[in-house]
Amino acid sequence: MARLLLLSLLLIASAHAFHFHSSLCKTGASRMSSFRARQQRAESSSLMLATSRRSHTMTMMAAGSKPKKIVVLGGDGFCGWPTSLYLSEKGHDVIIVDNLSRRNIDNELGCSSLTPIESPETRVKAWEKVSGRTMRFVNLDVARDYQELVQLFLAEKPDAVVHFAEQRAAPYSQKGAKQKRYTVDNNVSGTNNLLVAVVESGLDIHVVHLGTMGVYGYGTSGGEIPEGYIDVILPGGRPSSILHPAYPGSVYHTTKCLDALLFQFYNKNDGIRVTDLHQGIVWGTNTPQTIKDERLINRFDYDGDYGTVLNRFIMQGALGVPLTVYGTGGQTRGFIHITDTARCIEIAVSNPPQAGEKVQIFNQIAETLRVGDLAKLVAEKTGVDINYLKNPRLESAENELEVANRKFRGLGLDPILLDSNLGLVDEVKTIAAKYADRCVREKILPASFWNRRREAECEANTLEGGK
Amino acid sequence: MARLLLLSLLLIASAHAFHFHSSLCKTGASRMSSFRARQQRAESSSLMLATSRRSHTMTMMAAGSKPKKIVVLGGDGFCGWPTSLYLSEKGHDVIIVDNLSRRNIDNELGCSSLTPIESPETRVKAWEKVSGRTMRFVNLDVARDYQELVQLFLAEKPDAVVHFAEQRAAPYSQKGAKQKRYTVDNNVSGTNNLLVAVVESGLDIHVVHLGTMGVYGYGTSGGEIPEGYIDVILPGGRPSSILHPAYPGSVYHTTKCLDALLFQFYNKNDGIRVTDLHQGIVWGTNTPQTIKDERLINRFDYDGDYGTVLNRFIMQGALGVPLTVYGTGGQTRGFIHITDTARCIEIAVSNPPQAGEKVQIFNQIAETLRVGDLAKLVAEKTGVDINYLKNPRLESAENELEVANRKFRGLGLDPILLDSNLGLVDEVKTIAAKYADRCVREKILPASFWNRRREAECEANTLEGGK
Numbered sequence: 019m020a021r022l023l024l025l026s027l028l029l030i031a032s033a034h035a036f037h038f039h040s041s042l043c044k045t046g047a048s049r050m051s052s053f054r055a056r057q058q059r060a061e062s063s064s065l066m067l068a069t070s071r072r073s074h075t076m077t078m079m080a081a082g083s084k085p086k087k088i089v090v091l092g093g094d095g096f097c098g099w100p101t102s103l104y105l106s107e108k109g110h111d112v113i114i115v116d117n118l119s120r121r122n123i124d125n126e127l128g129c130s131s132l133t134p135i136e137s138p139e140t141r142v143k144a145w146e147k148v149s150g151r152t153m154r155f156v157n158l159d160v161a162r163d164y165q166e167l168v169q170l171f172l173a174e175k176p177d178a179v180v181h182f183a184e185q186r187a188a189p190y191s192q193k194g195a196k197q198k199r200y201t202v203d204n205n206v207s208g209t210n211n212l213l214v215a216v217v218e219s220g221l222d223i224h225v226v227h228l229g230t231m232g233v234y235g236y237g238t239s240g241g242e243i244p245e246g247y248i249d250v251i252l253p254g255g256r257p258s259s260i261l262h263p264a265y266p267g268s269v270y271h272t273t274k275c276l277d278a279l280l281f282q283f284y285n286k287n288d289g290i291r292v293t294d295l296h297q298g299i300v301w302g303t304n305t306p307q308t309i310k311d312e313r314l315i316n317r318f319d320y321d322g323d324y325g326t327v328l329n330r331f332i333m334q335g336a337l338g339v340p341l342t343v344y345g346t347g348g349q350t351r352g353f354i355h356i357t358d359t360a361r362c363i364e365i366a367v368s369n370p371p372q373a374g375e376k377v378q379i380f381n382q383i384a385e386t387l388r389v390g391d392l393a394k395l396v397a398e399k400t401g402v403d404i405n406y407l408k409n410p411r412l413e414s415a416e417n418e419l420e421v422a423n424r425k426f427r428g429l430g431l432d433p434i435l436l437d438s439n440l441g442l443v444d445e446v447k448t449i450a451a452k453y454a455d456r457c458v459r460e461k462i463l464p465a466s467f468w469n470r471r472r473e474a475e476c477e478a479n480t481l482e483g484g485k
Numbered sequence: 486m487a488r489l490l491l492l493s494l495l496l497i498a499s500a501h502a503f504h505f506h507s508s509l510c511k512t513g514a515s516r517m518s519s520f521r522a523r524q525q526r527a528e529s530s531s532l533m534l535a536t537s538r539r540s541h542t543m544t545m546m547a548a549g550s551k552p553k554k555i556v557v558l559g560g561d562g563f564c565g566w567p568t569s570l571y572l573s574e575k576g577h578d579v580i581i582v583d584n585l586s587r588r589n590i591d592n593e594l595g596c597s598s599l600t601p602i603e604s605p606e607t608r609v610k611a612w613e614k615v616s617g618r619t620m621r622f623v624n625l626d627v628a629r630d631y632q633e634l635v636q637l638f639l640a641e642k643p644d645a646v647v648h649f650a651e652q653r654a655a656p657y658s659q660k661g662a663k664q665k666r667y668t669v670d671n672n673v674s675g676t677n678n679l680l681v682a683v684v685e686s687g688l689d690i691h692v693v694h695l696g697t698m699g700v701y702g703y704g705t706s707g708g709e710i711p712e713g714y715i716d717v718i719l720p721g722g723r724p725s726s727i728l729h730p731a732y733p734g735s736v737y738h739t740t741k742c743l744d745a746l747l748f749q750f751y752n753k754n755d756g757i758r759v760t761d762l763h764q765g766i767v768w769g770t771n772t773p774q775t776i777k778d779e780r781l782i783n784r785f786d787y788d789g790d791y792g793t794v795l796n797r798f799i800m801q802g803a804l805g806v807p808l809t810v811y812g813t814g815g816q817t818r819g820f821i822h823i824t825d826t827a828r829c830i831e832i833a834v835s836n837p838p839q840a841g842e843k844v845q846i847f848n849q850i851a852e853t854l855r856v857g858d859l860a861k862l863v864a865e866k867t868g869v870d871i872n873y874l875k876n877p878r879l880e881s882a883e884n885e886l887e888v889a890n891r892k893f894r895g896l897g898l899d900p901i902l903l904d905s906n907l908g909l910v911d912e913v914k915t916i917a918a919k920y921a922d923r924c925v926r927e928k929i930l931p932a933s934f935w936n937r938r939r940e941a942e943c944e945a946n947t948l949e950g951g952k
Contacts, residue, residue: 164662202674202747206669206673210666240723253715253716258730272746
């Protein structure tokens with residue numbers, strides 16, 4: 019109750035003092051049907067100016083909450099690293115846990131981050147030099163090194179654990195038997211180990227987990243996707259609030275649905291406090307923290323397996339090759355900037371559910387957009403063509419997607435939007451073009467196929483187009 | 486279509502020729518509200534006579550279906566072994582795959598089957614001698630030996646795989662960190678390996694999986710539990726048929742919910758044909774096949790971890806010690822006799838879903854009953870007292886449970902019921918009393934607790950009662 023009151027006061031104070039962006043008052047997702055119109059009224063200020071204004075607001079938002087000790091599992095990854103830096107900058111005591119599996123998968127695929135990322139040790143030292151803040155790094159495999167995880171919890175007594183330690187690429191998870199098995203074994207055992215370790219430690223550790231919008235099945239319930247739970251009428255007219263039906267589209271997405279059931283069980287049985295964040299597709303590379311020193315640069319994946327769609331387009335724009343749109347590009351997806359990922363995690367950590375409360379679920383997206391419209395936007399900004407490839411995925415050619423994101427907005431998030439002219443051009447110039455010589459061009463094409471029929475259909479796909 | 490027609494004809498023919506039991510025409514679960522009345526009109530014929538009559542009907546039911554090659558994963562276990570024998574007797578070519586993990590857990594817990602079970606090799610040889618039918622045994626760990634599993638599929642090209650290869654005791658799954666982790670790692674990786682192996686083999690293998698009524702959460706949806714899917718009205722009045730919301734009550738039950746999502750995904754993405762059987766609590770030990778030779782005897786677990794509730798009561802009845810009822814005994818559960826488990830599996834194997842059909846889900850139960858009423862029944866038959874213990878489980882003290890089982894009944898199952906006087910007394914005499922000297926009495930008490938509070942509350946529990 020006290021927490022709610024404090025939060026409300028902060029919200030009111032913030033709204034008055036910092037002239038909250040009008041979008042804060044909007045509810046639900048920003049639909050992109052009037053895409054061109056919105057593009058025209060896009061802001062002209064730069065990414066950095068905007069994020070600086072916003073982080074001022076966010077700093078005030080978090081002013082009431084005490085610094086916490088936070089273990090970030092998977093803190094070396096694309097989302098984990100900038101999040102760790104952001105949490106550290108906010109004054110939290112951050113311990114990064116990672117087994118460097120993503121770097122090992124780079125080796126396996128023969129394709130590493132476009133940006134030259136430093137070792138965790140160098141990264142952490144550079145951060146200390148730049149910020150004066152200490153972060154620790156522990157090399158540990160959450161899915162295997164259970165005893166070490168328990169010992170870490172008992173020794174450090176963290177307030178929260180942020181759980182990014184999962185294989186996170188849908189295409190990689192569909193590549194073959196080895197990758198399907200690795201994704202399930204790693205993700206499910208990792209999540210279960212974390213929950214069992216929290217129970218065994220006897221500590222009241224708040225678990226913050228990065229899930230995905232993909233658990234909802236991209237619009238299968240036919241209306242606005244609520245945040246985690248959906249109100250249904252059961253046979254006989256009985257009303258019930260249930261976990262939104264899971265309808266995942268890849269082995270990777272399936273593991274996030276399995277996570278959701280594990281959270282539900284351990285929350286019910288052991289009272290573990292859990293916040294599950296269902297995130298959209300992340301775009302952007304750097305955050306106000308990672309750009310402070312080149313040794314802090316975030317990873318940038320552009321390949322067919324790990325490059326999320328907009329980053330892949332950005333890379334192709336910089337190289338001057340056609341953008342690879344799968345199918346008609348009619349798939350509607352949720353998007354969020356990497357800077358907002360980090361901010362959402364901090365908001366989640368600062369606002370744990372009450373003791374005894376059920377799993378708290380937030381939709382972590384800024385807006386929704388059709389992939390084809392995204393390609394048109396990038397093509398326009400970079401002057402490249404669009405190459406419509408056969409879709410390696412098994413999915414609906416077109417889908418509507420309307421997503422509630424009231425909770426984060428209610429807690430003060432004013433997200434960076436795609437049509438704000440922030441970031442996109444900057445990404446092309448400062449990341450994709452700058453490191454273009456490190457690109458392995460043949461890795462851009464899809465290399466994983468949802469099933470054999472899809473693989474056969476995709477044989478004629480080429481990077482340069484000309485179907 | 487042809488399959489449906491054939492099935493209908495068989496049903497009609499069977500009903501006329503063999504005077505189907507009237508309960509075949511009933512739909513839904515047999516509720517036990519008029520328990521005493523039904524007990525009085527219980528049949529007096531013996532288990533063997535009844536099962537022989539029924540298996541005659543069932544043989545005719547299956548007459549239209551050709552013998553199949555069937556791999557039974559976990560074929561050395563409590564349900565797997567009698568099922569393997571039954572399938573073999575029906576003329577199917579059976580390959581048992583097992584890593585003997587259940588026997589290893591016996592070693593871990595210091596408590597083995599009350600019945601002296603022989604090695605798989607001896608069992609298989611004895612069956613060959615008794616029946617003239619060959620069954621093969623392969624020692625293989627489904628959760629680990631993935632390549633061997635694929636090779637087995639490619640070499641044998643089975644029509645169906647029956648998947649029992651999961652850790653199946655809820656109390657064991659809650660015992661501690663080691664057992665929670667083992668249950669998740671073994672069950673989820675095993676199921677995923679199986680599905681990936683079927684995809685990799687390229688064969689059209691029908692997967693038949695033993696799930697549990699526990700996936701439904703024992704009555705949380707408030708009405709009759711349908712078979713797997715439930716019709717709901719979504720916000721905005723949109724109707725939808727969804728997987729019944731999962732609300733598992735233990736780590737073990739949770740893994741079965743995770744299985745359901747894996748089945749849904751691989752069915753959708755790869756067209757794998759799956760039948761998922763949500764089974765009630767199994768009672769009874771032997772079947773018409775296992776009693777043919779003492780070397781074929783089925784395992785009998787009576788301990789607090791693995792002894793399903795009625796088997797535990799039977800053992801306590803035979804020993805003359807009070808029956809251990811947890812809490813008020815108001816928990817309503819679904820029950821099925823082990824003989825019917827085997828028959829249901831055979832019906833499922835003989836009736837695969839069509840190509841392209843979604844996962845087929847059957848509720849594999851005969852009836853529902855309150856645990857307290859079950860105790861009264863056994864107490865009456867054996868003259869022992871009832872000892873109400875503090876409940877080691879975290880669950881509702883009382884619940885209603887109404888379960889649809891129309892599908893198996895529609896396919897010809899006429900199940901053995903608890904109040905039919907069949908089996909119960911026979912079990913006490915021929916199993917529990919006969920091998921009572923092998924019982925480790927202190928193993929009967931619950932030894933696993935759902936959480937720390939439950940463990941503390943259960944400290945005063947004793948086998949002999951006297952709260």
